[in-house]
Amino acid sequence: MTGLRSLQRFWMLLGLSSLIAAGSWLVAGEWKSGKKWAEPKVVQPGEGTAPPSDAIILFDGKNLDQWTHGEKWKIADGVATVSGGDIETKQEFGDCQLHIEWASPEQVKGDGQGRGNSGVFLSNRYEVQVLDSYSNPTYFDGQAAAIYKQHPPLVNACRKPGEWQVYDIIYQVPRFNEDKTLKTPGYVTVLQNGIVVQNHTEIEGDTSWDTPPTLKAHPLEQPIHLQNHGNPVRYRNIWLRELQTIAPLP
Secondary structure (H helix, E strand, O other), rough: OHHHHHHHHHHHHHHHHHHHHHHHHHHHOOOOOOOOOOOOOOOOOOOOOOOOOOOEEOOOOOOOOEEOOHHOOEEEEEEOOOOOOOOEOOOOEEEEEEEEEOOOOOOOOOHHHHHEEEEEEEEEOOOEOOOOOOOOOHHHOOOOOOOOOOOOOOOOOOOOOOOOEEEEEEEOEEEOOOOOEEEEEEEEEEOOOOOEEEEEEEOOOOOOOOOOOOOOOOOEEEOEOOOOOOOOEEEEEEEEOOOOOOOOOO
């Protein structure tokens, strides 16, 4: 009988403790930051390989009207092939998400930097390398998805020559003070074929092939630039989303 009373007292105390804990939570209430935010706008994701609803279309397979010197490249079957020089966007961009698909020639010619070479230049000066790096040794900070001469990709995610490669690039532009000194660094994140190959990599400067990186002050918005390196690299489905900083309302 004593044991039964002890058990009953135990369960009574346990229930009382639970009730007190629940009451404390109700009194304290849910924690809130107190910050006020604007409502995030609605963006409709694209179906399949289609761009999202807020994307700026830079190449949809029909023409390169959005690009300076775009008339020099060959367009057929929804694909633009490098020819006759570099091209750059007529519109200038700052922080952005850039989607771009490319393919090196199916018939392999050359090796190292001479095989399927092109490049995507952010702010018209920072190159994300385009290269056929499938069983094609070269210096690591010059292979596909490298920040050229600055940072190799975390892994080699290249598909076979002739197959389509997908870059999704998230770019944060460097900021400069009025005296042209660096205020905040620029960063690049790259996914190649769905694999993270650059993870918030800091930009050291311009990406020249024959001089060390030099970080020079430049406007926040600059063109996107695609390189002709003498190889018939193909491009398709190029679009961009401008990224805005989200801050609490005053």
